[in-house]
Amino acid sequence: MRSLSVASLFLSYALLHGFLGLLLVAFLRKNKNDSLKFLAFACFTQAALYSTLILRPVIPLWIGMFLPNFLSVVQLYLLFKAINTQAFKKDNFKVLFLVLAVLYALATGLIHDSPFSEFTPLLVGAFLGIGNLAIAKELNNVQKDSPSFFIKIPFILSILIAILWMVRGIVSYKFEIVLAQDQNLINIIFFAVILMFVFIRKVSWVGFYLDNSIHYQKRLEKYNNDLLELVGEIKEVESNAQNLENGMVNVLNQLSKERDNETGNHILRTQLFVRLIASHLDDFGKSDINYTKKSLNTLFNAAPLHDIGKVGIPDSILLKPGKLHPDEWEIMKTHTLIGERILSSMVVDGEINSEVIKVAVEIAGSHHENWDGSGYPRGLSGKNIPQSARIMALADVYDALLSSRPYKKAWTYKATHKYINSLRGTKFDPDVVDAFNELAAQFRLIRKQFKED
Numbered sequence: 001m002r003s004l005s006v007a008s009l010f011l012s013y014a015l016l017h018g019f020l021g022l023l024l025v026a027f028l029r030k031n032k033n034d035s036l037k038f039l040a041f042a043c044f045t046q047a048a049l050y051s052t053l054i055l056r057p058v059i060p061l062w063i064g065m066f067l068p069n070f071l072s073v074v075q076l077y078l079l080f081k082a083i084n085t086q087a088f089k090k091d092n093f094k095v096l097f098l099v100l101a102v103l104y105a106l107a108t109g110l111i112h113d114s115p116f117s118e119f120t121p122l123l124v125g126a127f128l129g130i131g132n133l134a135i136a137k138e139l140n141n142v143q144k145d146s147p148s149f150f151i152k153i154p155f156i157l158s159i160l161i162a163i164l165w166m167v168r169g170i171v172s173y174k175f176e177i178v179l180a181q182d183q184n185l186i187n188i189i190f191f192a193v194i195l196m197f198v199f200i201r202k203v204s205w206v207g208f209y210l211d212n213s214i215h216y217q218k219r220l221e222k223y224n225n226d227l228l229e230l231v232g233e234i235k236e237v238e239s240n241a242q243n244l245e246n247g248m249v250n251v252l253n254q255l256s257k258e259r260d261n262e263t264g265n266h267i268l269r270t271q272l273f274v275r276l277i278a279s280h281l282d283d284f285g286k287s288d289i290n291y292t293k294k295s296l297n298t299l300f301n302a303a304p305l306h307d308i309g310k311v312g313i314p315d316s317i318l319l320k321p322g323k324l325h326p327d328e329w330e331i332m333k334t335h336t337l338i339g340e341r342i343l344s345s346m347v348v349d350g351e352i353n354s355e356v357i358k359v360a361v362e363i364a365g366s367h368h369e370n371w372d373g374s375g376y377p378r379g380l381s382g383k384n385i386p387q388s389a390r391i392m393a394l395a396d397v398y399d400a401l402l403s404s405r406p407y408k409k410a411w412t413y414k415a416t417h418k419y420i421n422s423l424r425g426t427k428f429d430p431d432v433v434d435a436f437n438e439l440a441a442q443f444r445l446i447r448k449q450f451k452e453d
Contacts, residue, residue: 005183006191007054013195014050017043020202034327035082035209042078043202045071053180065109068180069124073101076131082205083138084327121179125169132162145316150208157201164194265450266399267304272446273395274388275300280435281387288387295355299388302359306367306392309339336377339364362386367393370427390429394420394436402447413444 021043024036049071056064077097104127111120136158143151168190172179177187275296282291289295310318313335317328324332343361346354366380366389373381398420404410411419417440424433436443 004188004192006180006188009188009191009195010050010054010180013199014047014054016199017050017202018047020199020206021047024206033209035084036206038078038081039202039205039209042075042082045075045078046198046202049075056180062109065112066105069108070101070105072128073097073104073131076135077101079135080138083135083142118173118176121169121172121177123169124179125166125172129162129166129169132158132165136162146208148208150204153204154201154208157197157204161194161197161201164190164197168194265452266403269399269446269450270392270395271300271303272450273398273443274303274391276439276442276446277391277395277432277435278388280439281391281431284435286431286435288383298355298359299391301356302363302388303392303395305339305343305360306363306396307335307339308342308360308364309335309337311342312338333368333376336365336368359388362388363392365389367396369393371429372426374426385429387429390432394428394432398436398443399447403452 021040024040024043028037028040049068052059052064052068052071056068074097077094108120108123111117111123136155139151139155139158143155171177171186171190175184175186177184180191278287278291278299279296281287291299313332317324317331320328340361343357343364346357363386365377366385369375369378369380369385369389371382371385371390373379398416401411401416401419402413417437420428420436421433424430
């Protein structure tokens with residue numbers, strides 16, 4: 001029995017969790033992942049919890065009673081954060097868990113020193129059982145949206161852990177087994193199985209997020225490889241370079257449409273708006289370059305590629321029907337840099353030979369920059385933003401506001417016109433807004449001529 005005691009189990013799993021936490025910290029230095037970060041915190045919390053239980057006989061009683069139970073609630077909170085669910089992103093849940101942790105820790109301590117101390121195992125078993133069932137419920141929601149095999153393991157283990165904690169509470173109450181101290185064989189077996197399941201759950205959890213990360217990277221590599229193959233074909237058949245360029249742009253456009261769920265007419269309308277504004281600015285000497293018929297057509301063909309970077313955004317965020325949460329929004333904003341990177345990879349002999357792709361790189365990377373510098377991804381302002389991107393920003397917003405979507409109704413022309421003018425000099429280039437105002441009738445005509453599909 002000396003070699004297999006409650007204390008030896010706690011020591012083993014404290015060391016295992018501490019080691020797993022250190023591995024995760026080392027991994028996070030190169031791969032930022034909030035879920036794995038909170039899982040690392042949970043590992044360290046679990047290690048601290050077990051260490052406290054080992055030291056319980058030699059530390060003050062109130063610490064030995066309060067701290068482990070407080071850390072149990074903290075660990076539940078960190079696991080919920082690792083799942084990355086909607087509910088547990090709200091600040092009020094942080095306060096709720098803190099209050100719950102203090103109350104639970106105080107309750108177990110007070111009951112232990114009262115005539116009702118015999119009910120302590122029931123309280124602990126009920127609380128940890130319900131907590132792990134709640135985790136299982138959230139993992140089940142993740143499981144519905146993920147093909148990864150690894151998410152099924154922590155889901156099943158969470159249910160088993162919950163059942164074991166509740167059964168253990170009943171058994172400990174019935175046979176008067178002292179929690180976390182009694183060397184009774186039943187107590188040791190319960191702890192051995194529970195702690196084994198707890199550790200395997202965390203390892204499987206890590207596997208799930210690494211599996212998702214690898215799957216995500218492979219998908220991006222596949223897209224990049226496909227695009228690079230197209231560039232290779234252009235290099236091989238220089239005599240048909242223009243035809244191949246047109247084919248490449250069409251494929252990219254189709255890829256962008258497949259990921260963005262935009263209609264063909266939305267794309268055509270924004271192309272016409274962009275060319276119309278650029279031509280108007282050139283006529284009145286307010287364009288950054290001298291637009292010719294060829295360069296206007298280049299801008300026309302580059303415009304649909306502004307959101308090509310969305311191929312690298314996970315489906316759970318890109319196709320989410322409701323409002324994005326702040327961390328999801330940060331991921332969504334990376335589509336600008338992803339698009340810029342994908343398009344910039346189309347080099348032949350060390351440079352981008354396609355004028356369409358050059359302009360598309362400008363638009364993809366900067367169409368969410370704002371005139372006053374409040375946009376993303378680089379916070380560019382004024383004429384530091386490529387004019388092609390400044391024009392695209394207004395054209396895209398105008399058509400999006402006038403179009404109905406599953407999450408919104410179409411705006412009126414009046415409301416759209418008023419909104420765009422309210423952002424003159426903040427979000428939009430004043431010259432582009434002025435051109436838009438003078439071209440309002442032609443914009444409406446394009447909208448009517450090319451209605452929604």
